[in-house]
Amino acid sequence: MIRNYFKMGLRGLKNQPFFTLINTLGLAIGTAGGLLIALYVYDELNHDEMFADSDLIHRIDMEIKFGGAEIKSAESAAPLAGALKNDFPEVEQTTRFRIQGSNLFRDTQKTDNIKELHTTYADSTLLEMFDLELIHGNRKTALKKPNTLVMTRTAAENHFGSVDVVGKNLLLNNKEMYQVTGVMEDLPSNSFLKDYTIFMAMAGNVASREDIWGGNNYFTFIKVSPDTSMEKFQLQLDGLLEKYVLPWATRTFPGMTAESFLASGNYIRYHSIPLTDIHLHSNNKVEMSKVGDMQNVYILSFIGFFLIFLASVNFMNLSTAHSLKRAKEVGIRKTLGSNRGQLIIQFLTESGIVVFVSMLLAVLVSSIALPFFNDLAGRAISIPFENPMFYGWLILITIILGLISGSYPAFVISKFAPIDTLKGNSFQTSSKWNMRSVLVVFQFGVAVFLIVGTLVVFQQLKFIQNKDLGFDKEQVLIINDTYAAGDQVNAMRQEILNLSAVQNATVSSFMPVSSSRSSTSFFQEGKMDQQYAIQSQVWKVDEHYLNTLDLKLISGRNFNGQFVSDSTAVIINESTLKTLGLDAEEALGVRITQEVELGEPLYFKIIGVVQDFHYESLRDDIGALALFMDRSTGYMAIKLKTADLTDILSNIENIWASKAPGQPFDYRFMDDAFETSYKEEQRLGSIFMVFTCLSIFIACLGLFALAMYNAQTRTKEIGVRKVLGASVRQITFRLTLNFLKLVGVAILFALPLGWYFMDIWLRDFTYRIQVGWQTLGFAALLVIFIAIFTVSFQAIKAAIANPVKSLRTE
Amino acid sequence: MLLKLNHIYKWVKSGGRRVFLLNDLNLTIEKGEFISLMGPSGSGKSTLFNVIAMLDTFDEGDYFFENETIHDLNSKQKTKLFNENIGFIFQAYHLLDDLTVYENIETPLLYKKIKSSERKALVADMLDKFNIVGKKDLFPHQLSGGQQQLVGIARALIIKPKLILADEPTGNLNSTQSDEIMQLFKDLNTEGITIIQATHSESNAAYGSRLIKLLDGSVNNK
Incomplete structure (x- = not known):
């Protein structure tokens, strides 16, 4: 009997090739999309789970309120790890990271440096705690001694051309000698260590051993013993403040007492976050690697779910459309002795076959699409063919989809009474139309919603790109790592300035795009009490900075290299001005200081106020900023006169080669760098768009087939109307209008929803667009247009058919 | 006695009034009879068939099939x-388009969960009997109307029914084909199968052993 079900199922499908094709294709595309998204979401949710005992590893984060500023930080003080290990029996191991960013390394046998983008100091416990195996070297002793390092396979191959390199030496930034003590496999792409290629022994970092609780520069990870209650542990963390931090502060800041610290509303709070939660639930300004966003995971899950569901809806829809034909079959089979159960099994077998084939196709399609998807999403996801769970899920989804898709014919059509269906007239009630209408409305509702989403994401991106940032990012070339030129930096700048295409150039480690950041708190003269502390970014720049980046002064003057006194001058931004509570002219001449230490503090005089410019993401407000004239040679920003780069780049590179021989020449354009910081949004936008197109395609497939069916079943009606004198145009209009009504209802439902949810999404940005009626109107028109296009083809075809033919068939 | 209908009423409501489809219908059919049921369109032939076939309900009256009281049974x-005793033959044949001749005939056996080997034998017998062995792998649309109805009859007979209900079985056929089918019915009747056929044709009615005329939902043999 089973074999017979299959045989009948296959025959049935073969005899309606068009519907079978649309069903299979729609389901395959839908599930392929869903599968890709599921893999992506799985990858996001399982971040860092590959580490042994990942559930026992936590990071200690801080919340600090000090002098009016509230800071959340994933970094904490150097001595914290030791204190935790000492005081808490449940803390079995700790590992700290002190991020070093990009550094130049050179094989001592060679002359050229190679840049490693992500390097860090790490405690020797790293390898054991995270259970990182070494390909070469002994993990018990590696990273114990100062000036030793462990590198990844890729880094080893880059520097030495092989991995068996334990014992070899590397020169760091042309200064410090390091010995390789271990080589490990590259770190998994969904771990927080994914970017890091070189781990240097913490023993070489002097500050890591100092008992200073004020600076927070160390990512501190702990591994607790199993069965530790993290709630209890959390409560005990509060004791750290009294035991360590306050005694240190009162020692360091004369006049400060624990009471005065707390009385002004200040606090320092420690809390632990599980390692596996960091990727999606931690959102500090500085993280060890780019974190994800739970919101995006939700959005994508939503899209993935609906892609599959849309395809499933197609299936149901076409089945209801087909019910007339199937109903007759049900009638015959019932008079031949079939009971309802047998019919249900038969229909489910049929849908099961379609779903099964679709799933196979979906796996095929998604394997083909995976590289493109990875590119789009910036991930390195693979389909887990070696994982038995994967097949389990596939089978489960096949069964669920088979049941959903086959449910209508199986449970509704099989119920029809044989005599009604064999007469073929009385059962065509309005109820099935309602069912189908609801499904069409639903499909197009989702399409409208996704279109609104895509439009808003892209508009916001465009808004960001075109927003007046307060500085000029166009035609600005940034040379990275100019510190490699040592004391030749200024000479190099001079030579570059002599190039005819160069307008200006500035040297600083601090740029309004991703670069170094440094913050501190400072005080206005005469207001030295803690409560008046101003938390601010402090940037070291040269006197060409303002002109090169076209920053506008609203009062005062720029730095002048000729004035010796300008070494104690400061230019503040409007935001700092606001915090000081002064107006732009009043502020000039006011003195501020960073230190509240013994003796006479070093005062800086405000000589200028610069208009606010967006040096952080547009997601955030513009924070307080103070510019000092000081040497800091991380980057050189070069303002070009033209966008024509033909010779400039090679000219600059030649100058670089002469001033910094053997150092890698690395550059970027400021506008590109700016856009890079919105990569996640751009990715989201692209993903949104791709899957929106897919969902619209699937919805159209369904509508197309439905329109075709509708035209077919109404051939007689159309024939009669034509004989009575209806024109092709009238008939086309009539056939199309029915569907348009449904699309209209879908639009009415989906537009407010789309508006509502995208408004929530936009709230993440401090600077954002409004969802305008134009956007909503455009989405609505687009869907209407697509629907008309899809439906009218069938409608016209039916309308121009010869009525004599259609009437004769009855 | 094969079946007996006592004072059967069946009606539909139309604008608050009852419209009677069957109106105090009384009918007794003995085993081995070949009944020809005649009557104008709308006289209730199809309704009566559906009631006899237990595919449709009635509103009042008693129905006995052999020893069962049908009005007391659940669906x-x-x-x-029905599945064990009655074979249905349609004017429009109602073969399953997707299945071959062989499979069409086999289908009722599948629903009766008969073993594969036994099914083969039974279907082969039937193909043999109706001389359609050569056509067993054809699909319905490849057959003429008469051949399709032969398959329909074969399919009805495969479960060895006690009663065959044929609703204008030759309505779509030409007179030659029609006569062949009628002769077949007569032969089957001689083999002991009870047959009720609804027909508009006097000549077809003449093949039957008894004529029943239906008018306005009741038997009218005047």
Whole structure:
């Protein structure tokens, strides 16, 4: 009997090739999309789970309120790890990271440096705690001694051309000698260590051993013993403040007492976050690697779910459309002795076959699409063919989809009474139309919603790109790592300035795009009490900075290299001005200081106020900023006169080669760098768009087939109307209008929803667009247009058919 | 006695009034009879068929099939009784388009969960009997109307029914084909199968052993 079900199922499908094709294709595309998204979401949710005992590893984060500023930080003080290990029996191991960013390394046998983008100091416990195996070297002793390092396979191959390199030496930034003590496999792409290629022994970092609780520069990870209650542990963390931090502060800041610290509303709070939660639930300004966003995971899950569901809806829809034909079959089979159960099994077998084939196709399609998807999403996801769970899920989804898709014919059509269906007239009630209408409305509702989403994401991106940032990012070339030129930096700048295409150039480690950041708190003269502390970014720049980046002064003057006194001058931004509570002219001449230490503090005089410019993401407000004239040679920003780069780049590179021989020449354009910081949004936008197109395609497939069916079943009606004198145009209009009504209802439902949810999404940005009626109107028109296009083809075809033919068939 | 209908009423409501489809209908059919049921369109032939076939309900009256009191059975029991005892033949043949001749004939056996080997034998017998062995792998649309109806009859007979209900079985056929089918019915009747056929044709009616005329939902043999 089973074999017979299959045989009948296959025959049935073969005899309606068009519907079978649309069903299979729609389901395959839908599930392929869903599968890709599921893999992506799985990858996001399982971040860092590959580490042994990942559930026992936590990071200690801080919340600090000090002098009016509230800071959340994933970094904490150097001595914290030791204190935790000492005081808490449940803390079995700790590992700290002190991020070093990009550094130049050179094989001592060679002359050229190679840049490693992500390097860090790490405690020797790293390898054991995270259970990182070494390909070469002994993990018990590696990273114990100062000036030793462990590198990844890729880094080893880059520097030495092989991995068996334990014992070899590397020169760091042309200064410090390091010995390789271990080589490990590259770190998994969904771990927080994914970017890091070189781990240097913490023993070489002097500050890591100092008992200073004020600076927070160390990512501190702990591994607790199993069965530790993290709630209890959390409560005990509060004791750290009294035991360590306050005694240190009162020692360091004369006049400060624990009471005065707390009385002004200040606090320092420690809390632990599980390692596996960091990727999606931690959102500090500085993280060890780019974190994800739970919101995006939700959005994508939503899209993935609906892609599959849309395809499933197609299936149901076409089945209801087909019910007339199937109903007759049900009638015959019932008079031949079939009971309802047998019919249900038969229909489910049929849908099961379609779903099964679709799933196979979906796996095929998604394997083909995976590289493109990875590119789009910036991930390195693979389909887990070696994982038995994967097949389990596939089978489960096949069964669920088979049941959903086959449910209508199986449970509704099989119920029809044989005599009604064999007469073929009385059962065509309005109820099935309602069912189908609801499904069409639903499909197009989702399409409208996704279109609104895509439009808003892209508009916001465009808004960001075109927003007046307060500085000029166009035609600005940034040379990275100019510190490699040592004391030749200024000479190099001079030579570059002599190039005819160069307008200006500035040297600083601090740029309004991703670069170094440094913050501190400072005080206005005469207001030295803690409560008046101003938390601010402090940037070291040269006197060409303002002109090169076209920053506008609203009062005062720029730095002048000729004035010796300008070494104690400061230019503040409007935001700092606001915090000081002064107006732009009043502020000039006011003195501020960073230190509240013994003796006479070093005062800086405000000589200028610069208009606010967006040096952080547009997601955030513009924070307080103070510019000092000081040497800091991380980057050189070069303002070009033209966008024509033909010779400039090679000219600059030649100058670089002469001033910094053997150092890698690395550059970027400021506008590109700016856009890079919105990569996640751009990715989201692209993903949104791709899957929106897919969902619209699937919805159209369904509508197309439905329109075709509708035209077919109404051939007689159309024939009669034509004989009575209806024109092709009238008939086309009539056939199309029915569907348009449904699309209209879908639009009415989906537009407010789309508006509502995208408004929530936009709230993440401090600077954002409004969802305008134009956007909503455009989405609505687009869907209407697509629907008309899809439906009218069938409608016209039916309308121009010869009525004599259609009437004769009855 | 094969079946007996006592004072059967069936009506539909139309604008608050009852429209009677069957109106005090009385009918007794003995085993081995070949009944020809005649009557104008709308006289209730199809309704009566559906009631006899237990595919449709009636509003009042008693129906006995052999020893069962049909009006007391639930729908599952009725379906079972129908499946074991009654074969249905349609004017429009109603073969399953997707299945071959062989498979069409086999289908009722599948639903009766008969073993594969036994099914083969039974279908082969039937193909043999109706001389359609050569056509067993053809699909319905490849057959003429008469051949399709032969398959329809073969399919009805495969479960060895006690009663065959044929609703204008030759309505779509030409007179030659029609006569062949009627002769076949007569032969089957001689083999002991009870047959009720609804027909508009006097000549077809003449093949029957008894003529029943239906008018306005009741038997009218005047």
